[in-house]
Amino acid sequence: MPGGGPYAAFEHSVLLAEQVRERTETLQQTLAALNRAKAEAEAANLSKTRFLAAVSHDLLQPLNAARLFASALEGQALPGESRRLVTSIGRSLKDVEALIGSLVDISRLEAGVLRPDVSAFPAEELLGVLAEEYRQLATSRGLELRYVPTRAMIESDLSLLARVVRNFLGNAIRYTARGRILLGCRRRPDGLEIQVGDTGPGIAPEQQRAIFEEFRRLGGEGAGDDRGLGLGLAIVDRIGGMLGHPLSLASHPGRGSLFSVRVPYGRSSGPREAPVPEPAALPLEGARIWVVDNDADIRDGMAALLGGWGCRVLTAAAPAELAASEVSGAEVSGADVPGADVPGADVPGADALLVDYHLGEGEADGLAVADRLRTRFPGLPVVVITANHAAELKARVRQAGYEYLLKPVKPLRLRLMLTALLEAQRGRCSAR
Amino acid sequence: MSAPDAALDPLLDASTHAAGPMRAAVSRLADAEDAVAELDRALRHPGLGFVLFFCSADYSLSALSRAFTHTFGEVPVVGCTTAGEITPRGYERGCIVALGLDAAAFSVSCALVDDLDRFDLPEAQQLVEGLIDDCRGRPPDPSEGVERRFALTLLDGLSSREEQVLATLEAALGRIPSFGGSAGDDNRLAHTHVYAGGRFHDRAAVVVMVATRLPFEVFTTHHLRPLDHKLVVTRADSETRRVLELNALPAAEEYARLVGVPVAALDAATFARHPLAVRIAEAHYVRSVQRVNADGSLSFYCAVETGIVLTAMQSAPLLEQLEAVFAGLVERLGEPTLIIGCDCFLRRLELEGRDQLEAASRLLGHYGVIGFNTYGEQHHGMHLNQTFTGVAIGSALPRGD
Numbered sequence: 001m002p003g004g005g006p007y008a009a010f011e012h013s014v015l016l017a018e019q020v021r022e023r024t025e026t027l028q029q030t031l032a033a034l035n036r037a038k039a040e041a042e043a044a045n046l047s048k049t050r051f052l053a054a055v056s057h058d059l060l061q062p063l064n065a066a067r068l069f070a071s072a073l074e075g076q077a078l079p080g081e082s083r084r085l086v087t088s089i090g091r092s093l094k095d096v097e098a099l100i101g102s103l104v105d106i107s108r109l110e111a112g113v114l115r116p117d118v119s120a121f122p123a124e125e126l127l128g129v130l131a132e133e134y135r136q137l138a139t140s141r142g143l144e145l146r147y148v149p150t151r152a153m154i155e156s157d158l159s160l161l162a163r164v165v166r167n168f169l170g171n172a173i174r175y176t177a178r179g180r181i182l183l184g185c186r187r188r189p190d191g192l193e194i195q196v197g198d199t200g201p202g203i204a205p206e207q208q209r210a211i212f213e214e215f216r217r218l219g220g221e222g223a224g225d226d227r228g229l230g231l232g233l234a235i236v237d238r239i240g241g242m243l244g245h246p247l248s249l250a251s252h253p254g255r256g257s258l259f260s261v262r263v264p265y266g267r268s269s270g271p272r273e274a275p276v277p278e279p280a281a282l283p284l285e286g287a288r289i290w291v292v293d294n295d296a297d298i299r300d301g302m303a304a305l306l307g308g309w310g311c312r313v314l315t316a317a318a319p320a321e322l323a324a325s326e327v328s329g330a331e332v333s334g335a336d337v338p339g340a341d342v343p344g345a346d347v348p349g350a351d352a353l354l355v356d357y358h359l360g361e362g363e364a365d366g367l368a369v370a371d372r373l374r375t376r377f378p379g380l381p382v383v384v385i386t387a388n389h390a391a392e393l394k395a396r397v398r399q400a401g402y403e404y405l406l407k408p409v410k411p412l413r414l415r416l417m418l419t420a421l422l423e424a425q426r427g428r429c430s431a432r
Numbered sequence: 433m434s435a436p437d438a439a440l441d442p443l444l445d446a447s448t449h450a451a452g453p454m455r456a457a458v459s460r461l462a463d464a465e466d467a468v469a470e471l472d473r474a475l476r477h478p479g480l481g482f483v484l485f486f487c488s489a490d491y492s493l494s495a496l497s498r499a500f501t502h503t504f505g506e507v508p509v510v511g512c513t514t515a516g517e518i519t520p521r522g523y524e525r526g527c528i529v530a531l532g533l534d535a536a537a538f539s540v541s542c543a544l545v546d547d548l549d550r551f552d553l554p555e556a557q558q559l560v561e562g563l564i565d566d567c568r569g570r571p572p573d574p575s576e577g578v579e580r581r582f583a584l585t586l587l588d589g590l591s592s593r594e595e596q597v598l599a600t601l602e603a604a605l606g607r608i609p610s611f612g613g614s615a616g617d618d619n620r621l622a623h624t625h626v627y628a629g630g631r632f633h634d635r636a637a638v639v640v641m642v643a644t645r646l647p648f649e650v651f652t653t654h655h656l657r658p659l660d661h662k663l664v665v666t667r668a669d670s671e672t673r674r675v676l677e678l679n680a681l682p683a684a685e686e687y688a689r690l691v692g693v694p695v696a697a698l699d700a701a702t703f704a705r706h707p708l709a710v711r712i713a714e715a716h717y718v719r720s721v722q723r724v725n726a727d728g729s730l731s732f733y734c735a736v737e738t739g740i741v742l743t744a745m746q747s748a749p750l751l752e753q754l755e756a757v758f759a760g761l762v763e764r765l766g767e768p769t770l771i772i773g774c775d776c777f778l779r780r781l782e783l784e785g786r787d788q789l790e791a792a793s794r795l796l797g798h799y800g801v802i803g804f805n806t807y808g809e810q811h812h813g814m815h816l817n818q819t820f821t822g823v824a825i826g827s828a829l830p831r832g833d
Binding site: 005006007008009010011012013014015016017018020 | 592594595596598599602670673715717735736737740811812813814815
């Protein structure tokens with residue numbers, strides 16, 4: 001112990017205690033400052049995420065209308081040059097939609113609102129479809145896509161996993177100037193490794209980590225026509241992390257890259273449902289469709305699009321009007337739209353209802369409107385359209401027995417859905 | 433054991449503080465065996481895990497030892513003699529006050545240092561490690577939540593070894609907060625004792641390690657403020673804590689001149705009213721005078737050294753200051769709270785001199801203080817004088833547990 005006797009020992013203790021007190025105080029202050037800084041950073045990040053989500057949402061609304069207009073325009077007889085321009089507009093809008101989709105995805109992943117929906121399914125179910133889809137794209141670029149089928153069962157979120165593999169395939173095609181793309185699997189002890197290989201330029205070792213960060217894009221040939229934000233692999237990385245699927249990358253500059261994702265094996269759960277056959281594009285001619293949306297542009301766009309398919313469209317702006325008039329007396333904004341037929345007051349319902357989920361502040365939501373109409377017209381097929389990606393809403397819609405369509409509405413998708421709904425409806429009717 | 437005023441009175445005054453895992457009891461019976469039997473009746477319950485007591489030096493210590501050993505058997509008992517007890521009724525004398533800790537809420541281990549002169553760091557480390565191991569090995573189940581520890585030290589108050597022992601012990605305790613008091617003997621300055629392992633010891637120390645999930649806070653406080661007058665210690669015998677000269681004059685003479693009384697009139701009450709303190713790193717630490725020696729030197733209750741500067745101190749209102757400290761503790765720890773207090777006997781003398789003893793007793797009783805009047809207090813390895821030092825324990829588990 002400190003020499004120098006009792007008083008020195010006392011002094012030593014005092015100074016020690018003083019030091020401890022000072023250090024504790026400094027530590028507490030530092031901790032408090034750290035906590036404050038962390039809270040601020042988290043708040044800033046959260047507000048950024050919210051901002052991104054809000055902006056994306058607001059962008060989707062007019063984009064949705066623009067897509068509908070463009071699509072309706074494409075359906076009309078146009079002179080050659082105009083047709084080419086309309087097609088270009090459509091493609092540009094599609095790109096914008098994809099970009100906004102990426103932003104929405106990354107913000108949802110960051111905010112932690114995306115919840116995986118994991119089930120067991122044969123890998124072939126996913127990979128076979130993707131191989132077919134991307135083979136065409138690859139061929140158009142002069143590339144060969146080889147696919148080795150597999151019989152493995154895996155356990156994952158099908159649509160999220162599809163995002164991952166799509167991204168791998170898209171990148172491989174985008175960055176490979178000549179040669180081959182390979183889509184295949186390897187059985188590993190702890191899971192099925194889905195691999196996408198290419199004969200592209202490869203990635204230097206020092207860049208192999210960086211490409212998984214946001215807004216990172218590598219230069220190189222083939223990248224010129226890409227309009228991406230460099231979010232693709234960042235999204236893939238987050239999805240991989242969320243699903244617990246490890247990603248890996250092996251690459252030799254000049255020889256090519258091999259991206260892979262390892263997915264746990266799934267157990268077969270009895271006979272699976274036979275795949276639903278693609279609905280034949282039956283004419284929607286004469287089908288009576290109700291459209292409820294508070295946005296006039298969307299109503300007009302929908303009326304134009306549906307009218308173009310031969311539907312008879314009735315649009316209404318607000319559920320209040322519908323409620324007051326019991327539909328039949330609703331504000332009929334479809335009257336001035338070509339091809340839209342206006343049902344009279346005695347028309348007994350419709351063949352399908354398209355309703356926007358968000359019908360403005362203070363109004364009932366689309367689900368409530370649909371419920372009300374269903375009560376009056378049992379069995380009325382309903383499609384709820386929304387820009388809200390929340391899984392909870394999707395579940396509610398499904399639970400109510402309605403279809404669910406995300407904005408921006410893709411015309412082909414809508415057409416297929418309506419066709420399927422009407423066919424099912426007719427099937428029920430004829431079975432009676 | 434039948435006089436009404438000496439009847440069993442463990443909880444009546446302190447019922448609000450005695451509920452739960454901490455029970456306080458007091459016996460005013462003069463016979464050691466009777467007194468311990470009375471404590472036993474008040475404290476005894478199946479969960480009793482530890483007994484801490486403070487007793488008047490008037491008791492027959494050998495009889496007390498026998499009674500404690502006989503009565504409590506396996507339950508560890510630790511304590512010391514005092515210069516006055518603090519019971520649920522406040523300041524008392526000539527009695528035994530005891531505290532029973534429930535094993536479900538407190539895990540307690542204790543050790544005796546029986547040779548204060550040879551207590552070195554290796555021994556201190558071994559002792560602390562043993563205490564921690566012993567403490568950890570008992571219920572409450574540590575997996576149930578974070579338990580925290582504090583150490584309580586009871587030292588022979590006339591050993592003059594407190595500083596070195598505490599500095600050594602503190603080095604071994606590290607981050608574990610510690611506090612304690614030096615045993616007293618009703619101001620006779622003859623024999624002070626600590627009790628552990630079934631008997632009383634002098635020139636010894638008891639170290640108690642307490643682990644609990646209940647909230648607690650170790651604290652020290654005093655009510656003294658510096659004046660302008662300074663005295664330089666020009667000659668001292670540090671081993672015997674004696675100051676021979678102040679300002680190059682005989683110490684007693686110079687001190688008496690400072691406080692304005694004849695040397696012959698210097699007594700404990702004067703020392704209580706006119707404390708001296710050393711200043712280290714912005715803070716003042718009181719050095720209390722113990723007595724005037726025949727050779728005109730002054731003996732102190734704590735370490736002194738040639739060359740130190742003593743600052744004259746004056747009292748601020750003691751009770752208001754103490755109440756503010758207690759209120760702060762209750763605010764942080766929640767009510768009801770039990771406080772184990774080591775209260776310098778000079779503070780009690782000052783209160784007696786100011787006729788404030790009853791008010792002080794009410795305050796101590798109100799905040800559930802159990803403790804004793806010391807010949808010195810210990811806080812984080814420092815040997816202090818004229819302070820109130822202790823631990824306050826809340827009765828509610830922290831939220832989220």
